[in-house]
Each structure stands twice: as structure tokens, then as C-alpha cells.
């Protein structure tokens with residue numbers, strides 16, 4: 110099986126590339142510098158050149174603030190490009206996977222969001238990602254959407270990726286409070302996505318780890334685990350600050366956005382491990 114990965118230089122794209130190779134798949138991993146997914150005719154040309162069986166689109170602008178500043182650019186990468194790739198993949202009979210986000214929801218639900226729940230985004234990023242999902246499935250009903258949330262992994266720019274190192278260095282760590290969500294170690298996200306690919310899944314699925322958490326609980330678990338392993342963690346206090354007071358987090362994010370994974374587990378035929386297991390795996394990977 111030949112897999113073409115778009116946005117392969119990003120956090121999820123790198124883990125997808127590694128996991129696909131580990132499974133013996135033939136991989137064409139294209140980072141932003143290799144291929145701009147928004148380039149007109151880029152999809153048609155790439156499909157003709159590489160002739161993949163599957164395309165996985167991990168290209169995105171994950172900075173919500175950048176999306177607010179450049180709405181046309183956000184629409185291009187999150188709605189128009191995925192629609193074009195989905196359409197061209199459909200024409201070429203290539204299966205298409207697109208990655209989604211919990212930020213398409215407004216956070217007012219009291220229980221975990223189901224794949225079929227109606228989107229109600231709070232930000233430009235969420236709106237364009239929600240429109241992208243819809244357009245992908247209209248253009249190519251055989252496409253697969255895998256929604257992720259709070260992804261962390263080696264070299265990731267996300268706050269959760271950086272948190273273990275911050276906890277090692279700083280005595281007092283401030284983080285955004287008041288939010289509950291699902292999270293995913295990028296290594297497990299890659300396994301879930303490729304399990305779904307191997308099952309030829311289509312439609313909307315959720316690719317996060319079991320359980321719900323907050324950034325504070327995640328940080329406390331990381332401290333506990335690192336201390337158990339004999340690491341000299343400097344952090345003595347973890348302070349929650351309202352999200353809107355945190356620099357770089359001015360754009361609204363849902364206060365409650367856990368994603369239900371029962372449907373995904375039924376398709377892939379296994380239980381998805383808890384986020385605590387994902388965190389432990391990540392800490393082992395980075396030697397903390």
C-alpha cells in the first residue's frame with residue numbers, strides 16, 4: 110500500500126510517516142517545502158506523479174491567532190484545499206483522509222461530543238475546519254475524517270508537547286484553566302489513523318485517547334510520573350489562569366470538548382489506551 114502524506118513535516122505528519130514505514134507501507138512524505146497543498150492543480154499533478162493508494166492530509170495552520178489574522182489564508186488551507194484534494198482523489202480512485210479538530214464545537218455540551226454532533230465553532234479556525242470536513246465529504250463520500258484534539262509529541266509546537274520541559278525548568282508554571290478535553294500522543298494518533306486506513310474506514314471518526322483531562326491535571330500527572338522516574342522536577346506550583354488572560358490564547362476555544370471514541374474502537378477492533386498511557390509513552394520517548 111502506497112501512502113502520500115501531506116504536511117509531513119508537522120507534528121502528526123512526522124509520526125504518521127514513521128508509523129506507516131514501521132508497518133511496511135510505501136510512504137511519500139511531503140513537507141510544506143516539498144508541496145504547498147493550496148497550489149492550484151497541485152493535487153492533480155501530485156496524484157499523477159506519485160500514484161498513491163491513500164492520501165493523508167496533515168497540513169494545517171494550527172495557530173488560531175494566525176487564522177484570525179489571515180482569514181483568506183485559513184479558508185484556503187482548511188476548506189478549499191481539502192475539498193480540492195478530496196475531489197481529485199475521488200476522480201483518481203485514491204482514498205483520502207483528512208484530519209479534523211474538536212475546535213469545531215462550542216463546548217456547551219455536557220457529555221463527550223459524538224461524530225454526528227452538529228459543529229458550532231467559536232473561531233475562524235474552527236469555522237474553516239468545519240466547512241472543510243463538510244466539503245471533503247460532499248466532494249468525496251468515501252473520504253475519512255479523523256478528528257484529533259490537544260496533540261502532543263516530540264518536537265511539537267503545542268503547549269502540551271512543551272509542558273514536560275517547562276515543568277522540569279520552572280518553579281511556578283502558569284497554564285490556561287477552565288477547559289476540559291481529550292488529548293492524544295501523536296504516536297497513538299498515527300496508530301489510530303493507520304488502523305482506520307487499514308480497515309478502509311470512511312466518514313467522520315474521532316482519533317483521541319481515552320479519558321478527559323485539563324491542562325493542569327495533565328501537568329500534575331507529568332510531574333508525578335517524572336518524579337517516580339527519579340527526575341529532578343523544579344516545578345513546585347501549577348497555577349491555572351483564565352484562558353483569555355494568557356498571551357497567545359486570545360481567540361475563544363471551547364471550554365469542554367472531549368470526543369467520544371466508541372465508534373472508532375468498534376472499527377479498529379481494539380481499545381484505545383488512556384491519555385495517561387500516551388503521556389507515559391511520550392515521557393519515555395523524550396527521556397523524562
Ligand SMILES: NC(=O)c1ccc[n+]([C@@H]2O[C@H](COP(=O)([O-])OP(=O)(O)OC[C@H]3O[C@@H](n4cnc5c(N)ncnc54)[C@H](OP(=O)(O)O)[C@@H]3O)[C@@H](O)[C@H]2O)c1
Nearest residue numbers: 116118119120121141145146168169208210257258259260
Ligand atoms: N496540534 C493539535 O493539538 C491539533 C488538535 C486538533 C486537531 N489537529 C489537526 O491535526 C492536523 C495536524 O496538525 P499538527 O498538530 O500536526 O500541526 P502542525 O505540527 O502545525 O503541522 C502542520 C503542518 O502543515 C504544514 N503546512 C502549513 N501550510 C501548508 C501548506 N500550504 N501546504 C503544505 N503544508 C502546509 C506546516 O508546515 P510549515 O510549518 O512549514 O508551514 C506544518 O508542518 C491538522 O489538521 C490539525 O487541524 C491538531
